[in-house]
Amino acid sequence: LSGLRAWRSGGALRIEVRMRDIVAAWKPANGFDHVALTLFVQVPGRENGVAVMPMQNTDVPGDMRWTHRLRVGGWNQALFAADGAGAKHEGTPLAPSGEVVVDRERRTITLTLPAAALGRPSTLAGARLYVTTWDYDGAYRPLTPKRGGLAFSGGDGTQDPLVMDDSAVITLR
Numbered sequence: 001l002s003g004l005r006a007w008r009s010g011g012a013l014r015i016e017v018r019m020r021d022i023v024a025a026w027k028p029a030n031g032f033d034h035v036a037l038t039l040f041v042q043v044p045g046r047e048n049g050v051a052v053m054p055m056q057n058t059d060v061p062g063d064m065r066w067t068h069r070l071r072v073g074g075w076n077q078a079l080f081a082a083d084g085a086g087a088k089h090e091g092t093p094l095a096p097s098g099e100v101v102v103d104r105e106r107r108t109i110t111l112t113l114p115a116a117a118l119g120r121p122s123t124l125a126g127a128r129l130y131v132t133t134w135d136y137d138g139a140y141r142p143l144t145p146k147r148g149g150l151a152f153s154g155g156d157g158t159q160d161p162l163v164m165d166d167s168a169v170i171t172l173r
Contacts, residue, residue: 001133001165002107008124008172011115015039017131022104028074031102032109035164036073036136039111040066043118044126050082053132054090055140058161060130064169068118072100072111073136079117124172131167 003018023034040060042049049065060066069080069091077097078090085091098113115121135141135152140162143155154160 001131001167004129004131004167004170006129006170006172008127011118011121011124013041013113013118013124013127015111015113015129015131017109017111019107019109022102022107022109024074024102024104026074030072030074030077030100031104033074034135035133036071036140037109037111038132038134039070039072040064040130040132041068041070041113041118042128043067043121043124045121046119048082050085050091052085052087053161053163054080054085054087056132056134056162057087057159058163061169064128064130066130068094068113070097070111070113071136072097072109076136079113081119127172128169129167129172130169132163133165134162135164 002020005016007014022032026033046067049067051059067082071078079094079097080091083092096117101110142151143160144151147153
């Protein structure tokens with residue numbers, strides 16, 4: 001993750017994530033592999049937000065409370081509302097989950113969430129965004145004390161945050 005830009009139009013949101021490199025060695029449907037993005041959105045005026053980052057062993061930074069969460073990888077994308085979310089539960093599934101466009105030459109992944117995906121807010125002025133990267137293959141790739149074929153080494157697998165790169169929390173004006 002080397003950069004993040006976001007635009008709003010009414011209740012719709014577009015996020016452009018710049019990557020150091022975009023790999024598509026396994027020919028994934030969404031145009032990139034070897035990384036997953038998790039986007040946390042705090043829609044202004046909503047009081048049902050949560051701090052916990054489901055399945056990632058940590059919380060969003062500071063006083064942010066996400067109301068919507070998008071997880072997108074090479075073969076999947078899933079959008080969730082914060083209702084019912086917890087350390088071991090992703091929240092309430094939502095549809096539509098938006099559009100993913102990859103520009104390998106520019107090294108960008110652009111995510112577009114229509115207003116319907118975010119509960120049709122009249123505006124996203126004041127919305128807050130936070131983006132993380134990690135590996136995802138049916139679940140976030142675990143950390144284990146010893147290196148393995150399907151795990152990263154360097155952690156105990158239960159307490160270490162599953163975040164490789166992250167953005168600052170940004171507020172839309």
